[in-house]
Structures are given as C-alpha cells and as structure tokens.
Amino acid sequence: MTTSNSTPAGGKRAGSSIKDAVLATVALIALAVVGWYLYQQLRPAPAYTFEVLEGPVESNQDNVTAAQLLDMPLVDEQGQPVSLRERQGKQHLVIVFTRGSMAAVPARSKGPQLPQLPNVCPYCSTQATGIANCMPEFIKEDAAVLLVFPVTELTQNVDAVTLRNTVKKPGEEPAFPILLDVKLQAVDKLGLRDHLARPASFIIDKSGDLRFAYVAKKGSADRPSGNELLRRVKQLNEEKQ
Structure with missing residues (x-):
C-alpha cells in the first residue's frame, strides 16, 4: 500500500487565506501609520497668540511680604x-x-x-x-x-x-x-x-x-x-x- 504525504486541497486553501488576511492587515496598518505621519507633517500649525490677561485682576497672593x-x-x-x-x-x-x-x-x-x-x-x-x-x-x-x-x-x-x-x-x-x-x-x-x-x-x-x-x-x-x-x-x- 502506498502512503500519500500530500496536503488536502482544502487545507492549502485555508492556509493561503490566513496568510492573505495577515498580509492585508499588515498593509492596512502600514498605510495608517504613513497617513498619520503625513497628516502631522502637512496639517497647519496651531495659531497660538500668546496673549496675557488684559482685564483687571485682583491680588491673589498673601504669603509674600x-x-x-x-x-x-x-x-x-x-x-x-x-x-x-x-x-x-x-x-x-x-x-x-x-x-x-x-x-x-x-x-x-x-x-x-x-x-x-x-x-x-x-x-x-x-x-x-x-x-x-x-x-x-x-x-x-x-x-x-x-x-x-x-x-x-x-x-x-x-x-x-x-x-x-x-x-x-x-x-x-x-x-x-x-x-x-x-x-x-x-x-x-x-x-x-x-x-x-x-x-x-x-x-x-x-x-x-x-x-x-x-x-x-x-x-x-x-x-x-x-x-x-x-x-x-x-x-x-x-x-x-
């Protein structure tokens, strides 16, 4: 009797599908990282005005002499x-x-x-x-x-x-x-x-x-x-x- 070592066709397809899913996930993650980096580089810088208080303020410190x-x-x-x-x-x-x-x-x-x-x-x-x-x-x-x-x-x-x-x-x-x-x-x-x-x-x-x-x-x-x-x-x- 001859013993066959070949993998069933269904097993090959299942293994290939898992591999394709992993590769697709990795590709999506890579695209997300690249997209986030480009966004950080290209987005406008926040418009800081560095303003201080212009209205009246009251003393708030009584521990200094x-x-x-x-x-x-x-x-x-x-x-x-x-x-x-x-x-x-x-x-x-x-x-x-x-x-x-x-x-x-x-x-x-x-x-x-x-x-x-x-x-x-x-x-x-x-x-x-x-x-x-x-x-x-x-x-x-x-x-x-x-x-x-x-x-x-x-x-x-x-x-x-x-x-x-x-x-x-x-x-x-x-x-x-x-x-x-x-x-x-x-x-x-x-x-x-x-x-x-x-x-x-x-x-x-x-x-x-x-x-x-x-x-x-x-x-x-x-x-x-x-x-x-x-x-x-x-x-x-x-x-x-």
Whole structure:
C-alpha cells in the first residue's frame, strides 16, 4: 500500500487565506501609520497668540511680604549684586517675575515656542512687550519696573539679553532693567517654583508696603498685562491726591 504525504486541497486553501488576511492587515496598518505621519507633517500649525490677561485682576497672593521682595538675592546681567533696598522709597517698584530661561528644559516639555525665542516663554515676551509699551506712563507715574529672569546658571543670561532685545527697537536703551535670579534662589524663597518659575507680579509703593501681588495659578498666560500693572500704579497715586 502506498502512503500519500500530500496536503488536502482544502487545507492549502485555508492556509493561503490566513496568510492573505495577515498580509492585508499588515498593509492596512502600514498605510495608517504613513497617513498619520503625513497628516502631522502637512496639517497647519496651531495659531497660538500668546496673549496675557488684559482685564483687571485682583491680588491673589498673601504669603509674600515686601521685606522678602526687597531682600531678594538678585544680580544684573554681568553677575553683579543688585539691592532693591536701595531703591525703596524713591519710586513705586513694579517687580515682574518671568518664567526664566528654558535652556535646561527638554524640547518636548517646553510647549509652543517662538522661533526667535527658543529658550524664553512666549507669554513672558508678550507681557514684557506690553510693559515696554507702557514705560513712558510708568515713568510719568514715578514707578520703576524691574523684570526678574530666573536662571539655573549665570551663562543663561544670554536668554535674558534675547528677551530684552525683543522688547526694544535697535539703537534704543532698554525699557527696564532685567535682573537675574541665579539658581532660582528668590523663586524658592517666595514659593514660586514650578519646573522653572510661575509668572508673578508685585507692586511695592514708595512707603515700602506691598500693594499688589499676583501669582499665576492657571498656566503661563495667567498674568497681568502691562496696562493692568500701570492701572494699579495710577491707583496708588490717586490715593495720595
């Protein structure tokens, strides 16, 4: 008797059908991956406006004191110590904390950026530009604006310079000084740490009293505009009349 080793025709067809189904599934998955990639590359970029709060805002921070602010260990762009105590009583002080240098932040964690400001929060640029536009009025109201730029090391002062240059026209003097908070010392003392720093704005009047304190609670856009800070300063002067 002769034994046959051939596979039945039905078994061959079943095996072929399974193979075809697997290949079709793989092909569909590959097409889906390619389609998703092309969509990500070709879709329009989100239209971020990087706007900050333009309306009135109320103080929302009562854990910071004027003494803490006046004694902050800040330096200028060259690393020389700057004393805010020496400025007390001469003018109203408008102290604005930016988020600081993002040089040490992984690219995937930076969020939306402006190409010309790779290591600067774009909302910080918006706020600083608004303040710069109001500087003639701040000066008229006898107020000094001090922008604090936290950095993990002094070499990141280049990012502060980049920010400064975006809010002034070529040939003009800087609208306001940018002070560095090296190693985020002031940020930590004031309880503003959140990866970098939470945006915060403070106003100390000529008498040395803290009259306005606002710390972001809802993200980078949560900060008063230059117009709102100016309005607050004007209120202080109106009280004296």
